[in-house]
Structure formats: structure tokens, C-alpha cells
Amino acid sequence: MSRSTDPDDLRRCRFLVVGSGIAGLWTALHLSAHGAVTVLTKSQLRETNTQYAQGGIAVALPAADSPELHRRDTLEAGAGLCDEPAVTVLTREGPDIVRELIAHGAQFDQLNGELHYGREAAHGRNRILHSHGDATGAEVQRTATEAIAQLPNVTLHEQMAAGDLLVVNGQCVGLEAMEVGTKRRIRFLADCVLLATGGAGNLFRYTTNPPVATADGPALAFRAGAALRDMEFVQFHPTALAAPGYPKFLISEAVRGEGARIVDAEGRPFMNAYHRLAELAPRDVVARAVFTEMRKANADCMYLDFSPLGDESKLRQRFPGIVEELQRRGFHPAGQPIPITPAAHYMMGGVMADLHGETQLPRLFACGECADYGVHGANRLASNSLLDGLVFGERSAAAMSAVQPLEPELEQAARVATLQLLPALRPEARAQIQHLTWEGIGIVRNRLDLEQAEAELGRFRRETEQVETADLEALEAANMAQVAWLIACAALERRESRGAHFRTDYPQTLEEWRRHIVLRQSAGRLEMHYQAVALE
Ligand code: SIN
Numbered sequence: 001m002s003r004s005t006d007p008d009d010l011r012r013c014r015f016l017v018v019g020s021g022i023a024g025l026w027t028a029l030h031l032s033a034h035g036a037v038t039v040l041t042k043s044q045l046r047e048t049n050t051q052y053a054q055g056g057i058a059v060a061l062p063a064a065d066s067p068e069l070h071r072r073d074t075l076e077a078g079a080g081l082c083d084e085p086a087v088t089v090l091t092r093e094g095p096d097i098v099r100e101l102i103a104h105g106a107q108f109d110q111l112n113g114e115l116h117y118g119r120e121a122a123h124g125r126n127r128i129l130h131s132h133g134d135a136t137g138a139e140v141q142r143t144a145t146e147a148i149a150q151l152p153n154v155t156l157h158e159q160m161a162a163g164d165l166l167v168v169n170g171q172c173v174g175l176e177a178m179e180v181g182t183k184r185r186i187r188f189l190a191d192c193v194l195l196a197t198g199g200a201g202n203l204f205r206y207t208t209n210p211p212v213a214t215a216d217g218p219a220l221a222f223r224a225g226a227a228l229r230d231m232e233f234v235q236f237h238p239t240a241l242a243a244p245g246y247p248k249f250l251i252s253e254a255v256r257g258e259g260a261r262i263v264d265a266e267g268r269p270f271m272n273a274y275h276r277l278a279e280l281a282p283r284d285v286v287a288r289a290v291f292t293e294m295r296k297a298n299a300d301c302m303y304l305d306f307s308p309l310g311d312e313s314k315l316r317q318r319f320p321g322i323v324e325e326l327q328r329r330g331f332h333p334a335g336q337p338i339p340i341t342p343a344a345h346y347m348m349g350g351v352m353a354d355l356h357g358e359t360q361l362p363r364l365f366a367c368g369e370c371a372d373y374g375v376h377g378a379n380r381l382a383s384n385s386l387l388d389g390l391v392f393g394e395r396s397a398a399a400m401s402a403v404q405p406l407e408p409e410l411e412q413a414a415r416v417a418t419l420q421l422l423p424a425l426r427p428e429a430r431a432q433i434q435h436l437t438w439e440g441i442g443i444v445r446n447r448l449d450l451e452q453a454e455a456e457l458g459r460f461r462r463e464t465e466q467v468e469t470a471d472l473e474a475l476e477a478a479n480m481a482q483v484a485w486l487i488a489c490a491a492l493e494r495r496e497s498r499g500a501h502f503r504t505d506y507p508q509t510l511e512e513w514r515r516h517i518v519l520r521q522s523a524g525r526l527e528m529h530y531q532a533v534a535l536e
Contacts, residue, residue, distance in 0.1 A: 009186045010415065013038040013155070015400055016175060016190035018162050018217070021048035023368025023389035024196035025144035027357075030397030032151045038188060039154060040177060042161040042472060043212050046141055049198045049369060050386065052210055053137025054252035054321070055120055056130035057390075058383035059094045062117050065125045067091040074384060077122045077282045078377020079499035080514050081230065083534035086375040089355055090384065090391050097390045098129065106143040107131060119257035120382035122282040128383045134252050134321045140386055160186070161472050162216060163422040165193065165224040165364065166414060172224065172364035173406060173414040178422065183469040189414050192403040194396055195221060195351055195366040196389075200234070201247070202430075202476075203484045204344035205438035208240050208250040217370030219479035221351040222486065223423070226361040227520040229372045229531070230349030231483070232490035232501045235380055236443050237345035238262070238286040241326070241338065242301035248343040249325055251304060253382050256280060258318060259308035263337055264293060267305065284379045284500040287342040291443045294341070303337035342443055346385060348376040348500065349490070352518060357396030360520075365400055367392040374516070374534060378499020421466035425481055427473035429460050433480050441488050446504045454488040461485045486526075490517045493528060 014035030017024045028037045041047075060070040070091040075082050102108070108129040109116045118128040131139035148154050159180040166174040166187065174189040197217030201209025218228050239256070240248035256262070256279040261269045274289040275281030281289075290302050309315055312334035316323050323333060331338050351366035353359050353373045359366050367373075368389040375388055406414065440453025460481035467474075495506045496513040516531040 012189045014191050016188050016193045019196035020045045021050035021198050022140050023393045025148055026390050026393035027194055027397045028154050029147050030394050032154050034401035037154045039156045040160045041158055044158050047212050049209055050137045051141045054134040055254045055383045056128040056136040057386045058127050059098045061095050065127050073124050074381045077379050077381040079379050082377035083374025084536040085534055086373045090375050093391045094387050104143050104147050118254045120253045121280045134319045161475055164420050165220050167224050168414045171362040176420045180472050191405050192363040192400050195370055196368045197370045199369045200347040201344045203437050203480050205434040206343040207247050208237050208343050208345045214476040214480050215483035216479050218350050219482040226359045227352040227518050229352040229516050229518045231487050232494050233348035233378050235346040235500050236287040236342040238290045238342050239304055239340045240343035242341040261305045263303045263305045291342050301339035301341050304340045305337045306333040346380055348380055356399035365396050367396045423464050423478035424467045424470035424474035425464045425477035427477050429477045433484050437484050441491050444502055450492045457485040457488050486519055493517055
């Protein structure tokens with residue numbers, strides 16, 4: 001069924017931003033000087049992955065550090081798949097942008113009147129700024145939210161779900177949206193659109209992400225014909241609390257940076273057997289080690305021993321949020337090792353974009369976790385994601401501000417285009433998808449499991465219907481099936497192990513696979529091709 005859009009349900013702005021984490025808000029902040037910005041978020045403004053980030057912002061600000069050292073650590077963690085120019089941009093532009101964030105009022109923890117820098121896995125230097133101990137994301141979100149609130153030409157719509165991008169004459173001219181409470185359909189027209197929808201953790205049974213992280217941006221972009229890249233690389237965090245509850249409570253890597261050990265049920269540390277950096281090895285190595293030990297012991301958790309950090313008052317001083325939440329759940333980190341399990345945490349792949357956030361679909365931009373400009377490679381370095389949102393948000397804003405307004409014919413065609421139907425999948429599919437992904441495209445993969453996951457996820461994808469309005473859960477389930485299937489396809493294609501993608505049937509990292517896998521839809525079919533890693 002289709003109908004013309006009621007003019008009352010049509011909104012026009014110069015810039016449309018989808019998502020209200022740091023990538024979306026920082027872009028909106030910098031766009032606001034160039035025209036009216038509309039920000040859409042399907043939940044509440046602060047319900048974002050940014051809000052829940054604990055560890056901090058990695059940035060080469062300390063005197064003993066340099067962008068070059070930060071660059072080297074990022075490349076090393078990325079396991080040969082980072083695009084070097086992107087990493088250079090991130091690490092070089094990072095310090096100034098973090099100073100700008102501080103000028104907007106962000107408060108980071110200090111020691112003796114100086115900023116204090118923590119350490120996290122695979123960082124060769126202490127370079128992690130943190131706030132209120134372990135609530136860095138909340139501070140970053142607060143700062144950006146307050147800065148936006150003062151701007152008269154930024155309009156925020158909460159509870160407004162993105163349905164599908166509006167593509168007219170091969171250009172992205174807006175978005176079909178749905179008001180979550182009323183299911184009222186609204187068409188947003190814009191000169192350009194930014195996808196900053198965040199993560200994909202909820203594709204998996206165990207995740208540290210809030211329930212809103214359902215891979216919406218990549219799903220929208222793929223359906224609209226834009227390319228996705230590196231979708232096989234999903235980062236699992238090694239130390240989520242192994243206790244009932246959803247999502248899994250994250251225990252920051254910064255805890256290991258301060259000396260906490262990962263131990264088995266008998267209290268024996270085992271990370272030395274897996275990597276020379278032990279607890280501070282790259283995150284993929286630690287997650288796989290914990291997973292392997294769990295399998296060997298037929299156990300549903302390993303443990304995190306906080307005792308090297310000192311007594312309860314010391315713990316509370318450095319990690320107040322973590323200690324409080326653990327105690328609220330009946331765990332006492334000063335006195336007992338805490339049960340942990342790996343959980344899906346971050347999506348390295350996403351909507352393919354250049355160093356200015358520009359995708360291959362004209363007038364469509366992407367930045368932050370839902371995008372892929374090659375900065376994280378096969379495994380993101382801890383605490384590089386908030387910095388990514390800031391650096392590439394600012395760059396996306398600069399590029400978007402230069403986009404020409406829609407030509408009158410294009411504008412008219414966009415206004416009168418028939419209402420697009422929205423994808424929807426029965427919401428109860430969500431749990432089945434999460435089960436399939438955990439078993440088939442999780443921390444350790446192999447051909448048989450991948451083939452089964454690809455076939456079954458493909459079935460869910462084909463069950464997706466086209467509807468005029470739907471519950472938010474049905475829209476999300478359709479996006480989840482779409483993206484989970486694409487992860488399975490890419491993981492099946494990559495016949496090696498690299499970074500977060502580990503296959504028991506192809507355990508080696510192979511030079512011939514040092515290339516990106518690019519996915520796109522053309523005439524309803526999946527097209528896959530390779531792209532060389534960009535070197536300097
Ligand atoms: C953490 O605090 O361990 C998470 C930091 C990150 O994912 O970058």
C-alpha cells in the first residue's frame with residue numbers, strides 16, 4: 001500500500017542527523033552555524049552507547065606521548081586492516097578536539113591539579129582521559145547535550161524512529177520516520193543526512209550495549225544502496241559481569257589497566273599463556289582467551305581479581321560507578337573475584353565512508369560507530385571510539401556544510417514521492433537472531449556454524465514484511481536480521497583469522513586477506529567485492 005505524504009507530516013531542514021550519541025551531537029553542534037539542523041533519536045536523547053562508555057577517551061595529550069605513538073598502537077591493535085590515513089587523522093586531530101571538548105565544559109579527572117591519564121589494553125602509554133572515575137561517556141554526553149540545548153537552530157525529536165532513507169534520483173534527500181508512541185509517519189527532507197546511529201551489540205545474546213543499539217544505520221544504508229565494509233569484525237569485550245540481566249554490565253578495561261588480573265575458578269591467572277602483554281593484550285586476544293578457558297572448564301564464567309588495586313576505599317576512589325553497581329548486585333570486588341564473560345561491545349565495520357564521513361550514496365554521510373572509514377581495522381583500540389565520534393563528527397560537519405541545497409526539481413520530486421513502506425519483522429525474532437549470532441558468528445567461528453547462521457539469518461531476513469506503520473521492536477528486528485545476515489556473509493567469505501574475526505578452520509592471518517570486504521545491494525542482490533587497505 002502506498003499513499004502521498006500529507007503535507008502536515010513533512011518537515012524540511014538543511015541538515016538531518018540520525019542519532020544522539022557523541023558522533024551525532026558533535027556533528028550537529030558544528031553544523032548549527034551553517035543552517036537548521038534536525039536531530040532524530042528513537043529513544044531518549046541520552047540513551048546512547050556514548051552515555052554508557054566507562055573507560056575514557058584515548059588522546060595523545062600527555063607530554064610523554066605523541067600522536068605518532070598513539071597511531072602506532074592503533075595500527076597494531078587493528079591487525080593490519082586499519083586505513084593508515086584515517087588513523088593519522090584520528091590521532092593527529094584528537095588533541096585539539098579534546099581541548100575543544102574541555103572548552104565546552106567537559107570535566108576530566110585530575111591528580112595534583114593536572115589531568116590524569118589512565119592506561120588500557122594495548123596502549124603503550126598512559127593516555128586515557130576519564131571522568132568521575134569510570135563515567136566518562138556520561139560526562140561527554142552531558143557536555144554535548146548542554147552545548148546543543150543552547151542552539152536555537154537545532155531541533156531535537158526524541159522517540160522518532162528512522163524507517164528508511166528517502167532516495168530520489170539516486171540521491172539521499174531525507175528519511176521516512178515514525179513517531180514511536182503514535183506510529184505517525186513523518187517525512188524529513190534535508191539537503192544531506194548523517195547516520196550516527198551507534199552500535200550493533202543487540203544482535204548478540206550477550207552485549208554491553210543498551211537495548212537501542214540494533215545496527216539501524218548500516219541496515220538503512222544497505223537498503224538504500226550504500227556500501228558497507230568490514231562487517232565481519234565485531235568486538236567482544238572480555239570483562240562483562242557474568243550475572244543475569246540485560247544488557248551485561250561492563251567492567252572497564254581500565255580496571256585491568258590499574259592491575260586487576262583475570263583468573264580461573266581456582267584463582268589462577270592464565271593470560272600470560274596467551275600473550276606477552278597478559279591482561280593488557282589487545283581486546284580480541286583477551287576475549288578469546290576468556291572464552292577458551294570457559295569452554296575448557298565447561299564453565300559459564302571466569303573471574304576478575306581486583307585485589308591488586310588495594311582496599312575498598314582505593315577501589316571506590318578510582319572506580320566509584322563500577323564498585324557501586326557491583327555492590328548493588330551483591331558482588332564485593334574488594335573481597336571476592338568477580339564473575340566475568342565476554343559480551344558483544346563494538347562494531348568495527350559499518351557504512352563505508354571517506355575521511356569526511358561521505359558515503360557512496362550522494363548526500364548521505366555517516367560517522368561514529370555505525371560508520372567505517374578504516375580507523376579501527378580488525379580490532380578497535382580501547383577508548384578510541386569517543387575520539388572517533390569527535391574527530392570524524394567535526395570533519396563530517398565541515399563536509400556537510402558545503403553540500404549544495406536540493407535543486408528545485410529534486411526538492412519537488414522528494415516532496416511528492418509516494419510514501420515508502422517500512423521493513424518490519426515479528427519482534428519475537430529478536431531472541432532467535434541473538435541466539436543464532438552468538439552460536440554462529442560469535443567469538444570463535446568456523447565454516448559449518450557460519451553456513452548454518454547465514455542460512456537461518458537469511459530466512460529471518462526474507463520473512464521481513466513491508467508495512468505502512470509498525471512497532472519500534474518490529475523495525476529493529478528487521479534491521480537486526482538484515483545486518484546479522486550480512487555479518488555472517490562477510491565472516492564466511494573471510495577465510496583467515498584476523499583481529500576480532502577468528503576461525504578455527506582458518507586460524508592463520510594471511511597476507512592475501514589483508515583487504516576489506518565491501519558489501520552492497522544491487523537490484524535486490526548482494527554484491528561483494530574487495531578493497532585494498534589504504535597505506536601511507
Ligand atoms: C572499557 O572501559 O573497557 C571500554 C572502553 C572502550 O570500549 O573503548
